[in-house]
Amino acid sequence: MWGKSITISLFGESHGEAVGINITGLPSGIKLDLDFINEEMKRRAPGKSNLSTSRKEMDTPEILSGYFEGYTTGTPLCAIIRNRDTHSKDYDDLKNLMRPGHADYTGVMRYNGFNDYRGGGHFSGRLTAPLVFAGAICKQILAESDIVIGAHIKSIKDVEDATFDDMNLSSDLFENLRTSQLPLIDKSKETLMRQAILDAKLEGDSVGGVIECAILGICAGIGEPFFDSVESTLAHLAFSVPAVKGIEFGLGFNMTKLYGSEANGALYYEGDMIKTKTNYNGGILGGITTGMPIIFRCAIKPTASILKEQETVNLSEKKEATLRIKGRHDPCIVQRALPVIEAIAAIGMLDLIKRTQCQSV
Numbered sequence: 001m002w003g004k005s006i007t008i009s010l011f012g013e014s015h016g017e018a019v020g021i022n023i024t025g026l027p028s029g030i031k032l033d034l035d036f037i038n039e040e041m042k043r044r045a046p047g048k049s050n051l052s053t054s055r056k057e058m059d060t061p062e063i064l065s066g067y068f069e070g071y072t073t074g075t076p077l078c079a080i081i082r083n084r085d086t087h088s089k090d091y092d093d094l095k096n097l098m099r100p101g102h103a104d105y106t107g108v109m110r111y112n113g114f115n116d117y118r119g120g121g122h123f124s125g126r127l128t129a130p131l132v133f134a135g136a137i138c139k140q141i142l143a144e145s146d147i148v149i150g151a152h153i154k155s156i157k158d159v160e161d162a163t164f165d166d167m168n169l170s171s172d173l174f175e176n177l178r179t180s181q182l183p184l185i186d187k188s189k190e191t192l193m194r195q196a197i198l199d200a201k202l203e204g205d206s207v208g209g210v211i212e213c214a215i216l217g218i219c220a221g222i223g224e225p226f227f228d229s230v231e232s233t234l235a236h237l238a239f240s241v242p243a244v245k246g247i248e249f250g251l252g253f254n255m256t257k258l259y260g261s262e263a264n265g266a267l268y269y270e271g272d273m274i275k276t277k278t279n280y281n282g283g284i285l286g287g288i289t290t291g292m293p294i295i296f297r298c299a300i301k302p303t304a305s306i307l308k309e310q311e312t313v314n315l316s317e318k319k320e321a322t323l324r325i326k327g328r329h330d331p332c333i334v335q336r337a338l339p340v341i342e343a344i345a346a347i348g349m350l351d352l353i354k355r356t357q358c359q360s361v
């Protein structure tokens with residue numbers, strides 16, 4: 001379970017009956033935009049192209065509670081997404097043969113061997129479908145205050161897109177990115193990125209990459225230092241997304257290469273708004289929003305389940321073994337994780353906003 005003013009708890013397994021989420025703390029009387037929710041679900045859903053797993057799931061959420069006559073009731077809102085296209089036989093070997101890079105071994109250790117290993121069980125990327133559902137509701141609530149969230153693929157393997165120009169971001173750009181299969185600022189990189197994924201797939205291998213996310217329209221003064229600072233909140237949620245191995249804010253690690261005079265960002269008045277001339281701190285100082293765009297990047301590792309033969313151990317025989325994974329897997333997770341990163345950004349910021357009041361200076 002995560003959250004203070006909005007709480008979410010995830011449940012389900014990849015090849016069980018369903019995956020789902022229970023959300024508490026949502027305001028009552030929100031008219032849910034079901035079309036928008038379904039569009040968001042489709043952005044993450046598998047089986048749309050040769051760049052993702054061939055598992056075909058509609059990912060239509062069924063709302064079980066907290067929703068009446070088109071509006072949220074304010075009581076816990078629970079939704080499930082049924083698993084339809086399961087090929088559980090493909091996973092028979094994985095009861096004993098641990099996939100390198102996946103959570104098979106750690107899952108066995110944590111749950112004493114009682115974990116559902118089929119399709120990755122509770123560690124499957126499918127658990128991110130309910131996160132996107134919750135994120136869509138939070139995005140809708142944030143949009144009422146003109147807070148918008150967008151993301152693009154910053155890189156796949158060593159193919160790089162441009163970086164967000166965070167002094168000139170607009171919701172129009174986000175709309176454009178939303179509808180692309182590979183959301184890129186520099187469209188000329190699309191062929192190279194697609195090729196990097198397909199080349200890896202052809203080799204029975206996988207690739208990873210970086211997602212860059214921006215949040216616009218947040219006023220200054222949001223965040224609950226120390227432990228629920230904006231960075232802590234977003235990092236906590238981002239690291240709950242399977243395959244995320246790093247996060248940085250603003251210039252992140254590259255900030256260490258600047259002098260303070262270059263990194264700081266001079267303050268100035270634009271009308272009665274206080275702004276900074278640069279935004280290398282990613283819209284956050286002292287764990288609190290500055291009013292500038294919040295910018296962060298997440299590193300997504302190459303998919304663990306690859307078709308190449310790998311070395312591992314056989315738990316029942318207690319000896320080393322080789323593994324050839326069957327199953328259907330994403331040769332690259334990045335493009336499917338992108339709406340999930342937007343979703344956690346929406347959930348995290350709504351939780352913080354509900355706890356803090358913006359100050360006008």
Ligand SMILES: Cc1cc2nc3c(=O)[nH]c(=O)nc-3n(C[C@H](O)[C@H](O)[C@H](O)COP(=O)(O)O)c2cc1C
Pocket residue numbers: 053101102103120123124125126128241242243244301303304305306328329330333336337340
């Ligand atoms: C949208 C999405 C789809 C994923 N698809 C796969 C997949 O097809 N095969 C796989 O091995 N891992 C996939 N993963 C990642 C694994 O769930 C993850 O690597 C695993 O649970 C181990 O956790 P960790 O990488 O965070 O340590 C996916 C993750 C996401 C967010």
